Amino acid sequence: MSPHLIIIFFLTCVGNIKNSNIYKKRQHVKEPTSTYHQRCQLQLESMLKLTNLYSLYSNNINHRKKQSNSTAKKPKNCSSYLILLLISTANDIKLNPRPNSTSYNCGTCDLPVTWDDKAIMCDTCNQWYHTTCQSVHSKTYEELANNSAIAWDCIICNNPNYSSICFDQILSTTNQFSVLSELPSFSSPEKSNDVRPIHASTPIRNSSTKGRIKKAPIKIVNINCQSIKTKQCRINNLLESVKPDVVFCTETWIDPSIADNQIFPDSYNIYRKDRKTTGGGVMIAINKEYLSEPVPEYDTDCEIVWAKISLVNNKDLYLAAYYNPKTSNEQSLDELEKSLNRFNKNTKSNIIIAGDFNLPGWEWKTKTLKNNTAYPKIHTKFKDILDDNSLTQMVEEPTRGENTLDLILTNNPSTFTRTETIPGISDHDIVFSEVDITTKKRIQKPRSIPLYKKASWENIKSGLSSTLQQMREFERNNVGATIMWEYLKNQLEELIKIHIPHKIARRKDSPPWITTDIKKLIKKRDRLYKRKKKSVDKKLTEQFKAAKRTVQRELRRAYWKYVGDIVTPQENDSQYSGMKRFWTYIKHKRTDNRGIAPMRQNGLLHSEPTEQANILNKQFQSAFSEKQTYTQQEFHDKCQMEGNYHTAPEINVTCAGVLKLLQKLNPNKAAGPDNIRPKVLKELAPELAHIQKITGNRRNPP
16 A cells, blocks of 8 residues: 555544544543534644645545535544544654665675674774775784774774875876976865775785795805904904804814803804814804704814704705914825815715915915925825815915915805905904805706708708799899898798797706606606505505615616716717717716806906806907908008919809708708708708809809
8 A cells, every 4th residue: 555545544534533432432521522623623733734744634624524415424433543643743754664774884895784794893984894805803803892992993094194196196207217307296185075085995915025035145254363262352343244154263272161152142153173282273153043063073183173054945054164284284184185085975065164274375366386385295285185075265365465375165166156355353364255055046948959850851942942033033133142141041941940840848957867767667666655655554565665676776777877888988979979978977967056157357256147248258359459440442551462462263153062062061060150050951952052052153242
């Protein structure tokens, strides 16, 4: 039923109030019934005039009066009169008002916030938000729900009141590198009534930078202390300014009665070896940020102490501090060699040995002995020790006077990015070095290898026949030899690209003696290992052990067969195939990083390809004279030579001559500057001979 019909029904009932029997039973009102009816009707009309219902009421009364003249009916009750009185006193009457459906929308996503959602209201703007839209943690939500004394502000209200000019203006210039003075001037933003934006995006979290942060190199200093106990101020100043990670000390001049914390801060782990008599003594101080431990099994009967740093995702770094008290002390070098032999038997990790070697006869820049060197035999023996243990000496500058006494030895020189001397705390200078243990490897780019066995040589030859016709057209039109050669080269490269399939070869780090059959055995062993871990069946354990023994046996057999083939070349080997296998074996035995070795310039090592190319360019430029420009007359005068000389005969290029040269090419050689492989030239020799005859006989190209 519509709201208008309901109201008309109520008004219809009111029209029959005069005839209702309920008013005749009034006992507490001392007035006639008709008078009471009139007074109630007047009171009702005055109330309805205040609302929009009076017009409906008056029309209904007039309609009832007309009907009362013909047929008068008495209503049975008058309860509608009381209902209408309540409606009229409500002041604000709406037609069929809907149920109360007040909803609160989220200030971020504009979706309703229901009782089933976790939501929170901002104490500043009184706006409801979903906890997910504001990135509110569940623990924070529970604390706010349990403690009403804690205030919470949304992301918008919690931010500083920055001006919105940056979001209203767009910076644009004609040139992206224009100066700032060319930008338009901005005025203060106008006052806005809508301070809080309607929509706000959830802040985007930055991705994790784990693994992208470049680790700092390990800083190393080599110090000749000459009594470390009496130079605490200088030591502390050095540690504060340089902040080294590893400190090698020689001539410490201390004994076991002096504690470690008396000579070095607590932030370093100390490994030392004191001399029983006066003087001498060596020590290694390693920052406690590194996991280090002593290695006493490598110590020998000389002044040397060993320590080890355990590195994550890398080989362990072994450190040794060594002191040779006298140049003539050959026994000390023998003990040093014995210590290195112990190290090489047990591990192949990186090693750094630093200290005072007291060998002034070496000129380390040229790696030659100085004139009138005392004890040359001992100096030569020390160089032999370095060569036998694959060690490189890194210090080239003098450390005491004109002599280089304080040295640093390593089996991985490419990790040293910087080596120089700084002022010392005694009559020796301090050697400072930076070691990048986590040096990046230069990954070899994928190479495109042509598959000549699958090449369509007939299609290439048919394509060259059309190229020959074009070359003859160039010859008739007197086209230059350079243009003809470029056209031939481009056509040949296009034919090779279309009719010779290529495969992409990537870097292979696996040892060459591991064949496909051995890889299958390794996969079988790994599968059995996974099954054994998940089962308690003894048969699987026995099968795994048998597969493991088989893999070990086949690996040893393949390795020694590979080494034997290198030492004793086969009969069908060519001139260079044995050498190629040998150098491949040496390459896989290297412990150094791949790529070109660092190049030294002005005392600094450079490992970047661009810097290395510039160093080589400067070296090549220094070997040639500077470029000079001559006029035609000057060049003619310089070419004039005295005497009578016969004129060289005219060179005539023939097809037979070109064919003979192309057929003599070695197909296994690499391509030349034109990037055309000898294999292709030899295979297409008959077709290319006619083309090369045309280009070779061109004279004075325009």
